[in-house]
Amino acid sequence: MTTLTRRSVMGGAAAAGAALLTSAPSSSVQAAAPLSGQQAPGWYRYKVGSFEVTVATDGVNRFKFPDGFVTNRSREQLNAALAASYGQPGPDMIAIPYCPCVVNTGSRLVVIDTGTGEANFKNSKGAAGQFQANLKASGIDRGQVDVVVISHIHGDHINGLLAPDNKPAFPNAEIMVPAPEWKFFIDDGEMSRQSSDRMKGVFANFRRVFDALGRKVTQYEAGKEVVSGITAVATHGHTPGHMSHIVASGNSKVYVQADVTNLPIFVRNPDWHLMFDQDAQMAEATRRKVYDMLVAEKMMVQGFHYPFPGLAYIEKAGNGYREIPVPWSPVL
């Protein structure tokens, strides 16, 4: 530690005047660089054939999970799994990321799911509601978005359809919703038959968001392209009309799964039933079918609730699966 640096000399000059230039001791004059306090903007881009996929995180929500959060496992079992998965906040707390993505097919700019909404940025003290800010950081103008494809109508997927003023967050975009999902949740009879507060809330939030949009949506069916190169796949169970999307260009594909699983701990434990799975048995059957296919086809999956950037390959592991994150590429 004997080297006088040019900076320490210059720091000395600034602090004490030019007369001290040659004698300022290193230890007393070196100024501290300020701490930044800033995280990197949360976006990542990759190619699928000629398409560009941009993941722009909406953030991470931390909350105390209620009893029955995993309906067929105990609080202790969930706590043990969370502790073993690292990066989780601690007993009885869970951190869930949100990773919406955008596909530029070259002729259409397509958002798939929208996050918790900009209004939530303030409510969550910046923890979530980041999607629009990260989208902007990635160079994407919300006004250029042609289509917003919704996988299912839970709040963390649809709330971002609205700006804080309840105007459309993507002012020029067609909004596409799975036909069976729309049919179920638009049905006042279905709504009246709900007994749980949570499900009543899901119906109410659905109406809040889509009423603000004048219920102006395009319904889409499984097995068909929502836009050229993006095919809807029926992955019902989590909700009655839940859909996933295969983005394909050239020889390349990615499976945008939405909520086929939630966090990776549910990839490891596909038989664990999260309280958000409306038909838990169907959700589990869907999960195993999709994940067996991802393993067999060695297809990349884009996980809405995986840690950012949420892109992985899947392997079999024990009674379940393991996600292998795709290495970050520093070039596109």
Place this chain on the structure above:
Amino acid sequence: MTTLTRRSVMGGAAAAGAALLTSAPSSSVQAAAPLSGQQAPGWYRYKVGSFEVTVATDGVNRFKFPDGFVTNRSREQLNAALAASYGQPGPDMIAIPYCPCVVNTGSRLVVIDTGTGEANFKNSKGAAGQFQANLKASGIDRGQVDVVVISHIHGDHINGLLAPDNKPAFPNAEIMVPAPEWKFFIDDGEMSRQSSDRMKGVFANFRRVFDALGRKVTQYEAGKEVVSGITAVATHGHTPGHMSHIVASGNSKVYVQADVTNLPIFVRNPDWHLMFDQDAQMAEATRRKVYDMLVAEKMMVQGFHYPFPGLAYIEKAGNGYREIPVPWSPVL
């Protein structure tokens, strides 16, 4: 797909004049958003106690690996391991990331290792040599760096000490090099005893870089702090004086390992001897000792050759270990 969007109408207006505003058909006027072609800047920040650690990737180098790249395993075994690890370019090719990092202790701004050098950006067509650009993107001014700590003198760790004009890349920084590393590589007798072209090249590159710096360095010893909060650890084997660094603040620690392992496949297979390990037996013993400690202490490791951002926890797995990437936090 029946909804006319405001954008399609506006596109029509721009293309064909205001008179067509109400009749422009959606299909013919919707302009394509341009593909971006840009990757996100490659930096990520996390806290260690009150310190900020910023990882800024230098990029990824892809190359055809030579015979004997893993000295005690066949080409076929290496190819099989690379194929099983995903994200690798294919037979006989390997992709190796470089993840230098910067620690802001609040009173010192400390770069740990420097990447392949800015001059390499052009040579590699942008694949590597990105460290300075990503550092700048993260808001860090190279002129504010107080100290550069070098783990060992291989080119991908020291070449970034020089700007393309062979002037210091960190003009105001003290440069710290492990004392046993300096002693070995500065020794003309050691140089004269080298028989392999690779080792002759290592010595020559060492002289190229440090001669340009006037051999003006501070030598540091294992077991001592290089700056307050950053302690050098002897992890010899990869090179005679290879050092790692424990960054500690409050109750939090991260182990900045440098080349204790290279890619994660060598985490899985700690008994595989990479040709860059100068004393392969010592390197393996060091690797096992360090990784057993990381498992026992549940300490995070920052891997220079892990995929960006290179931060992970370590678990035992079979005869080796497995890295569990720390989930990306969208807030600092």
